[in-house]
Amino acid sequence: MNPTKDLTQIVQTAVERHGAQPDAFIPILLEINHEYGYIPAQAIRQARVLLHQPEEHVLVSEGQLYGVASFYHMLSVQAVGRHVVKFCESAPCHVQGGRELWRAVQQELGLQAGETDPQNRFTLKTVSCLGLCGVGPVMVVDDDVYGNVTPEQLPNIFARYE
Amino acid sequence: MAFYRSHVLVSVDPECLKRGAHEVLDALNDELLAQGLLDEVQVLETSRIGDPHRFGPDLLVYPENVHYANLDVDDIPYLVEEHFLKGRTVEKFRAQEKAISDEELGAPKPKEVRIVLRNCGKIDPHNIEDYIAEDGYSALARALTELSPEQVIDEVAKSGLRGRGGAGFPAARKWQLCRQVADNPKYLTCNADEGDPGAFMNRRVLESDPHSVLEGMVIAAYAIGASMGYVYCRAEYPIAVQNLNIAIAQAREFGFLGQNIFGTGFSFDLEVRMGAGAFVCGEETALIASIEGKRGEPRPRPPFPAQKGVWGKPTNNNNVETYAVVPQILLHGAEWYASMGTEKSKGTKTFAVAGDVVNTGLIEVPFGITLREVVYDVGGGIKDGKGFKAIQTGGPMGGGLTAEHLDLPLDYEALTAAGSMMGSGGLIVMDEETCMVDMARFFMEFTQEESCGKCTPCRVGTRRLLELLEKICDGQGVPQDLNTLDDLCHEITQNSLCGLGQGAPNPVISMMKHFRAEFEAHIYEKRCPAKVCRALIHYRIEEQTCTGCTVCARNCPVEAISGARRQAHVIDLEKCIRCGICAQVCNFNAVAVESGK
Numbered sequence: 001m002n003p004t005k006d007l008t009q010i011v012q013t014a015v016e017r018h019g020a021q022p023d024a025f026i027p028i029l030l031e032i033n034h035e036y037g038y039i040p041a042q043a044i045r046q047a048r049v050l051l052h053q054p055e056e057h058v059l060v061s062e063g064q065l066y067g068v069a070s071f072y073h074m075l076s077v078q079a080v081g082r083h084v085v086k087f088c089e090s091a092p093c094h095v096q097g098g099r100e101l102w103r104a105v106q107q108e109l110g111l112q113a114g115e116t117d118p119q120n121r122f123t124l125k126t127v128s129c130l131g132l133c134g135v136g137p138v139m140v141v142d143d144d145v146y147g148n149v150t151p152e153q154l155p156n157i158f159a160r161y162e
Numbered sequence: 163m164a165f166y167r168s169h170v171l172v173s174v175d176p177e178c179l180k181r182g183a184h185e186v187l188d189a190l191n192d193e194l195l196a197q198g199l200l201d202e203v204q205v206l207e208t209s210r211i212g213d214p215h216r217f218g219p220d221l222l223v224y225p226e227n228v229h230y231a232n233l234d235v236d237d238i239p240y241l242v243e244e245h246f247l248k249g250r251t252v253e254k255f256r257a258q259e260k261a262i263s264d265e266e267l268g269a270p271k272p273k274e275v276r277i278v279l280r281n282c283g284k285i286d287p288h289n290i291e292d293y294i295a296e297d298g299y300s301a302l303a304r305a306l307t308e309l310s311p312e313q314v315i316d317e318v319a320k321s322g323l324r325g326r327g328g329a330g331f332p333a334a335r336k337w338q339l340c341r342q343v344a345d346n347p348k349y350l351t352c353n354a355d356e357g358d359p360g361a362f363m364n365r366r367v368l369e370s371d372p373h374s375v376l377e378g379m380v381i382a383a384y385a386i387g388a389s390m391g392y393v394y395c396r397a398e399y400p401i402a403v404q405n406l407n408i409a410i411a412q413a414r415e416f417g418f419l420g421q422n423i424f425g426t427g428f429s430f431d432l433e434v435r436m437g438a439g440a441f442v443c444g445e446e447t448a449l450i451a452s453i454e455g456k457r458g459e460p461r462p463r464p465p466f467p468a469q470k471g472v473w474g475k476p477t478n479n480n481n482v483e484t485y486a487v488v489p490q491i492l493l494h495g496a497e498w499y500a501s502m503g504t505e506k507s508k509g510t511k512t513f514a515v516a517g518d519v520v521n522t523g524l525i526e527v528p529f530g531i532t533l534r535e536v537v538y539d540v541g542g543g544i545k546d547g548k549g550f551k552a553i554q555t556g557g558p559m560g561g562g563l564t565a566e567h568l569d570l571p572l573d574y575e576a577l578t579a580a581g582s583m584m585g586s587g588g589l590i591v592m593d594e595e596t597c598m599v600d601m602a603r604f605f606m607e608f609t610q611e612e613s614c615g616k617c618t619p620c621r622v623g624t625r626r627l628l629e630l631l632e633k634i635c636d637g638q639g640v641p642q643d644l645n646t647l648d649d650l651c652h653e654i655t656q657n658s659l660c661g662l663g664q665g666a667p668n669p670v671i672s673m674m675k676h677f678r679a680e681f682e683a684h685i686y687e688k689r690c691p692a693k694v695c696r697a698l699i700h701y702r703i704e705e706q707t708c709t710g711c712t713v714c715a716r717n718c719p720v721e722a723i724s725g726a727r728r729q730a731h732v733i734d735l736e737k738c739i740r741c742g743i744c745a746q747v748c749n750f751n752a753v754a755v756e757s758g759k
Contacts, residue, residue, distance in 0.1 A: 074439030090359030092516030131362035
């Protein structure tokens with residue numbers, strides 16, 4: 001996740017890699033989201049220019065791309081902090097201490113779900129089941145997975161991310 | 163496949179990677195090369211071996227079955243020289259714990275029968291030759307060279323295989339319906355959008371044995387006459403996506419996918435399509451929309467995908483597990499498969515057991531086993547010696563079952579009759595300290611969040627249900643709410659467009675049916691019997707037990723606790739925010755949780 005990267009370059013690479021076909025919209029948006037951290041309006045405009053090919057009968061509107069980007073939970077059309085904390089809110093984690101942990105995470109970061117701190121360091125999100133229920137409660141920071149998390153471990157975990 | 167005298171499995175679990183597993187792996191390969199042992203010792207990557215926080219980076223050496231833990235790059239030359247050159251086990255690097263455990267998938271328990279999970283943890287998912295050595299792709303060879311498509315469908319029909327995605331529709335009949343449609347090309351999709359919270363058996367199969375799914379898909383494609391297929395895998399499973407792509411590339415290279423498979427003139431190819439985090443995409447029409455790059459919203463059926471699916475063409479959609487079973491049926495025969503299970507539910511089913519049970523993780527058992535056997539014999543009973551309260555089967559669209567249902571045989575019909583369903587196979591076990599109103603609220607929070615918003619009964623109805631349950635948990639419930647809940651559940655079930663909406667009220671319906679007294683306690687007595695709902699509980703320090711150590715007072719975030727040193731402390735209930743920190747920090751168990759007046 002690196003908002004300093006060149007957005008135009010990211011969009012171009014993504015379209016080239018996955019091909020300018022309708023069934024590639026989701027892979028393209030996923031790649032932009034991963035590389036840039038989120039999908040800004042400008043990226044949607046640029047992607048639309050590359051994907052819209054009337055001569056090939058592929059007609060694409062910005063609204064269509066925005067519709068896809070805003071539908072899926074793993075795609076974000078809103079800016080995020082340098083690190084994204086994803087907390088599993090599913091039942092197996094919930095009954096294995098996730099309920100207490102969720103309160104502790106919110107308290108530790110001073111954030112509610114969906115919020116980003118003023119220093120732009122963390123964005124807190126909830127995600128649905130990651131399928132790691134054997135080691136719940138589970139929390140993911142950027143791409144790092146933490147299992148069997150307890151409230152006491154939180155300060156140490158968050159300290160790893162600047 | 164080349165033969166090696168030793169196999170080394172290095173854990174590349176995320177935690178081990180963070181602790182330097184890749185560096186250890188590189189050092190190991192370098193050292194084996196330097197010692198001229200690369201032809202004798204094979205190094206493989208695997209998922210976690212033991213607890214990575216305790217043991218990582220770690221590795222296993224076969225056939226000796228020695229577990230070396232907490233390895234550092236500098237340890238490798240000595241390890242290679244001692245173990246592989248001189249044949250001596252290096253005791254100082256050995257993991258302290260003798261039992262080697264895969265936290266998700268332990269050694270099979272007495273009542274387990276592993277068919278779908280048979281290769282998981284045993285073979286290298288990155289190497290097609292490992293799969294071939296376990297009879298891989300021989301079922302495909304048999305199908306293509308000895309059987310007609312009709313005979314394949316016939317064999318699967320005789321086995322009694324039913325769709326493992328949850329609905330339990332007979333697989334062979336589905337294939338037949340798609341085969342009969344006179345329109346081409348035909349498509350095949352594999353539903354690997356395993357979104358049910360607590361269900362992760364498909365992930366494990368895709369990560370550990372992806373070829374079994376691919377082989378099943380090619381056989382199904384042959385039976386139906388499909389030329390192109392998609393595996394729709396959720397993006398939350400990055401390793402599954404990666405292993406699938408590796409497996410597809412290898413299968414193409416070996417001629418099991420692509421043009422003219424086995425020289426029979428039959429051609430079929432596969433691609434992986436990734437989801438982007440939408441639970442509703444597990445519904446087949448939404449899944450098809452998502453494959454086409456659209457918002458994953460369901461549409462009314464008919465037309466069924468067998469007539470109009472991907473790109474408007476006939477499409478057959480099955481679950482990961484359904485496809486993974488097919489090669490085994492063709493290899494061992496329909497009679498063998500049909501000999502397991504109950505009258506109408508044949509074979510085995512994988513379940514992901516989660517929650518308050520001793521052994522969480524994956525199991526595979528024949529249909530017909532009772533819930534009691536699953537919870538106590540296979541699952542090892544309830545954690546910390548507590549009592550069993552309920553079990554949620556079928557995921558968030560399923561229902562909660564009680565101790566009364568423990569002797570229920572696990573099959574499609576019995577679960578449906580009890581007001582729950584098979585679903586994809588998530589089992590969430592809840593102990594006596596679980597509040598069922600809170601659980602109902604919790605499941606509604608999930609379905610409300612995941613409702614795609616296309617139809618009103620689901621979009622608005624789930625929101626209203628959630629609001630009512632929140633109100634009851636907050637102690638604001640009134641008697642009329644119970645009737646309103648009943649009515650809403652009925653309306654949503656009757657009028658929603660897809661299975662997600664129709665099933666959304668199930669947890670509420672079943673919990674109100676089996677635990678009505680708990681709902682009533684919340685409403686009439688403003689009491690939470692399980693002492694979970696924050697608005698209905700309070701904390702009290704027991705005078706006789708409190709030693710006046712002041713730990714609770716110092717830890718209280720709102721300074722609600724007062725009392726002199728060595729004197730019993732008191733909580734000011736007006737200030738208290740019921741965070742429970744005092745109860746957690748008290749060393750003398752002097753803080754009691756109470757509910758009701």
